[in-house]
Amino acid sequence: MTTELFGRATNYARGVLSELTNDDLRRPTPCEGWNAGRVVLHLADVIDALIGLLETGMLALPQPPRTNDLRPVALVEERLAKLTHAFTVAADATRVENATIAGAVELTTHGWDIGLARHPAHRIPESLAEDVLALVSPTLNVSSRGENFAAPVDVPSNSSASDRLLAFLGRVPRH
Template sequence: MSIEVFGRATDYARDVLSELTNDDLRRPTPCEGWDTARVVVHLADVIDALVGLLETGTLDLPQTPLTEDLDPVALVDQRLTKLTHAFSIAADATSVENAATAGAVELTTHGWDIGLARHPAHRIPESLARDVLALVSPTLDLSARGENFAAPIDVPGTASASERLVGFLGRDPRP
């Protein structure tokens, strides 16, 4: 299931990125102190880490994160192509499953960050949010959050799947 969800998360992130203009890259995001360009460049670093996971079995962000790129959207697109290739030749089923799960979470979460920077009413597609939440909720307890995810934010039980996922990942679904 995670490979299929990863594919949908990739499509979602690419759709969000395809709408960005140069002016949008300076917009603030829900990530405190991060503009859209910084989130997009971070996404390229995350994708590189996923390629590394598929190649070595270890998930490590680059020691020196990228800080900028003249065309960060093209950079992410290039890295996604590299990641797709890495999936196609990966031999270790556990690494594939882990990379697909982590990729689905990261692409969806940062897709939301970027989408929200452009449109305050932006939401993750409900079926994608529901499926990503099902992938991440069994593994992301308080001890596994580290520096990457804040504590969950309570949302009403009647909230959309998008709001439940974003809240679970420690982001305010209604900033």
């Protein structure tokens, strides 16, 4: 299930990225102080961290983070190709499982950040949001949020799966 979910999250993020223009890269995102271009570069860093997790068992973002690239969307595609290769040669099942979980959450969340920069009403597809929320909610607690996720935001229980996932991850859903 997680491998399939990771594939859906990857396809979602790729779809969002495929719509970006150079002008869109300067648009603000819901991440305070971050434009779409910076989030795209962060996504490349996240993918490198997932590759590292598969290869070494350690999940760590590259330091210093990327801050400039003339073709950030192409960079993400290149990194995704390397990640696909890393999955094919990974021998440790626990690392693969951890990378697919982290990747599904990151690609979905940052796909939304970038999508919202282009369209104020952008939503995560409901089935993807439901499945990512079901995957992450049992494992992301107060102690594991660290600096990566803010405290959950309250939303009505009848909110869309997209809004419930975003709120759970500490983001304020936009309507």
